[in-house]
Amino acid sequence: MSFRHKHIIALRDLNKEEIELLISTAESMREINSREIKKVPTLRGKTIINLFYESSTRTRTSFEIAAKRLSADTINISPSTSSATKGETLADTALNLLAMGPDIIIMRHAVSGSHYFLAQKVSCSIINAGDGAHEHPSQGLLDMLTMKDKFGRLDGLKVAIVGDITHSRVARSNIQGLTKLGSSVFVAGPPTMIPPGVEKLGDVTVCGTMKEAIQDADVVMMLRIQQERQGKTLMPNTREYARYFGLNPVNLKLAKPDAMVMHPGPINRGVEMSSYVVDGDQSHILKQVENGVAVRMSMLYHVSGGGSME
Amino acid sequence: MATSETVLLDQPGINRALTRIAHEILERNKGVEALALVGIRSGGDHLAALLQKRINEIEKVDVPLGAVDITMYRDDLAARGSLPVGKTDIPFALDGKRIVLVDDVLYTGRTIRAAMDALIDLGRPRSIQLAVLIDRGHRELPIRADYVGRNVPTAQEEDVKVTFDDHRLPVEVRLVKP
Numbered sequence: 001m002s003f004r005h006k007h008i009i010a011l012r013d014l015n016k017e018e019i020e021l022l023i024s025t026a027e028s029m030r031e032i033n034s035r036e037i038k039k040v041p042t043l044r045g046k047t048i049i050n051l052f053y054e055s056s057t058r059t060r061t062s063f064e065i066a067a068k069r070l071s072a073d074t075i076n077i078s079p080s081t082s083s084a085t086k087g088e089t090l091a092d093t094a095l096n097l098l099a100m101g102p103d104i105i106i107m108r109h110a111v112s113g114s115h116y117f118l119a120q121k122v123s124c125s126i127i128n129a130g131d132g133a134h135e136h137p138s139q140g141l142l143d144m145l146t147m148k149d150k151f152g153r154l155d156g157l158k159v160a161i162v163g164d165i166t167h168s169r170v171a172r173s174n175i176q177g178l179t180k181l182g183s184s185v186f187v188a189g190p191p192t193m194i195p196p197g198v199e200k201l202g203d204v205t206v207c208g209t210m211k212e213a214i215q216d217a218d219v220v221m222m223l224r225i226q227q228e229r230q231g232k233t234l235m236p237n238t239r240e241y242a243r244y245f246g247l248n249p250v251n252l253k254l255a256k257p258d259a260m261v262m263h264p265g266p267i268n269r270g271v272e273m274s275s276y277v278v279d280g281d282q283s284h285i286l287k288q289v290e291n292g293v294a295v296r297m298s299m300l301y302h303v304s305g306g307g308s309m310e
Numbered sequence: 311m312a313t314s315e316t317v318l319l320d321q322p323g324i325n326r327a328l329t330r331i332a333h334e335i336l337e338r339n340k341g342v343e344a345l346a347l348v349g350i351r352s353g354g355d356h357l358a359a360l361l362q363k364r365i366n367e368i369e370k371v372d373v374p375l376g377a378v379d380i381t382m383y384r385d386d387l388a389a390r391g392s393l394p395v396g397k398t399d400i401p402f403a404l405d406g407k408r409i410v411l412v413d414d415v416l417y418t419g420r421t422i423r424a425a426m427d428a429l430i431d432l433g434r435p436r437s438i439q440l441a442v443l444i445d446r447g448h449r450e451l452p453i454r455a456d457y458v459g460r461n462v463p464t465a466q467e468e469d470v471k472v473t474f475d476d477h478r479l480p481v482e483v484r485l486v487k488p
Contacts, residue, residue, distance in 0.1 A: 002392050002393055025395045031399070032398075035432065037432075043387075301387075305387050305388070305391040
């Protein structure tokens with residue numbers, strides 16, 4: 001099968017086969033990343049713009065490396081150097097960028113759904129590198145690839161996601177992808193951080209306590225407490241949060257003995273996870289980062305081909 | 311519209327062609343020194359494995375065997391859309407090797423061009439030779455095969471299909487007329 005989407009904005013928009021294709025292509029891309037000369041000519045002559053309205057190290061560099069390994073030309077635009085600080089609207093910025101003839105715009109934006117708006121305004125492909133509290137599809141895909149590496153499958157896995165589900169685009173993309181591929185998702189967090197209706201997204205169970213969520217889990221995914229996004233009203237303080245919803249060597253024992261621990265980064269050590277767990281044997285956090293490049297190569301490759309099929 | 315199919319080569323015919331090609335490879339390279347086989351996915355990799363077996367039967371040596379996936383080197387991504395990407399698996403150093411590239415059908419030559427680019431990205435072989443089961447003509451690039459199972463004159467709208475069974479053994483070669 002071939003990929004038939006011009007944009008990748010949300011895993012909600014993709015079906016099971018398309019998600020599986022993106023993951024299996026990423027597995028093939030890893031072979032390129034293990035070579036001495038890490039470059040193939042697939043996207044030669046394509047221009048890719050990295051447009052990041054929110055700060056990012058991992059995602060932006062990972063997309064940039066992915067594009068360069070496929071021989072595309074990349075340009076990075078961040079708000080501090082763009083006209084957005086001078087009051088230009090997103091639509092105007094996009095039209096101006098379009099005049100430079102990009103083939104793909106990779107955007108991160110604080111407003112949920114802004115990519116759908118952008119996709120209507122421009123003729124090139126759009127890839128979502130995170131939009132507000134909506135989705136972060138490349139993170140969801142790389143998390144699923146990392147789980148598949150360990151277990152060889154996603155079907156039938158029990159995945160616990162713990163933390164601020166409401167503000168987490170990582171959680172949303174994982175829930176969308178994992179439930180389509182047959183995993184069961186258990187979420188836990190302070191009641192103020194559980195979005196109403198999350199159980200309607202698929203095979204999702206809302207747990208009252210963290211213990212309930214991680215009991216016998218194959219995967220424990222901890223989310224970052226996003227102090228920049230939530231204000232001060234959702235929890236009393238980080239110490240109390242760490243006591244009830246932090247992962248430490250003691251409560252990790254509730255999960256299966258070979259359970260994997262994941263975190264999208266950057267980590268608040270001592271808040272959502274203790275350093276013993278972050279640096280422990282069960283931690284797959286750096287593998288996630290490593291898989292990020294392969295997954296993003298797969299996404300760039302498929303939107304480049306997919307656009308021509310429409 | 312009805313399609314008609316003719317069998318160009320049956321299983322014994324394919325086997326005889328592969329045996330002859332194995333002998334020709336050994337004759338031209340004066341043995342197995344620095345020799346290595348690389349099959350192009352998918353089809354060529356199965357044939358390369360059979361050639362390795364034939365060469366072992368003659369010389370009692372297993373020559374290195376690899377497979378190359380050329381999807382990322384195609385020049386028609388925009389026209390064909392993205393295809394599933396297979397894995398390139400070459401478990402030996404290419405530098406200084408006499409590589410025999412193996413494919414099932416030689417047609418425009420674009421696949422071979424892509425495969426040569428892929429190999430050269432991985433190392434510096436001493437030479438690259440080309441073995442194909444069927445040469446059906448209509449080249450678009452200055453490429454020719456060193457070893458050919460059978461030359462088949464075809465029309466451009468026809469299709470040549472090499473079928474394999476579940477054990478990756480070739481069954482037959484068919485000419486499909488539209």
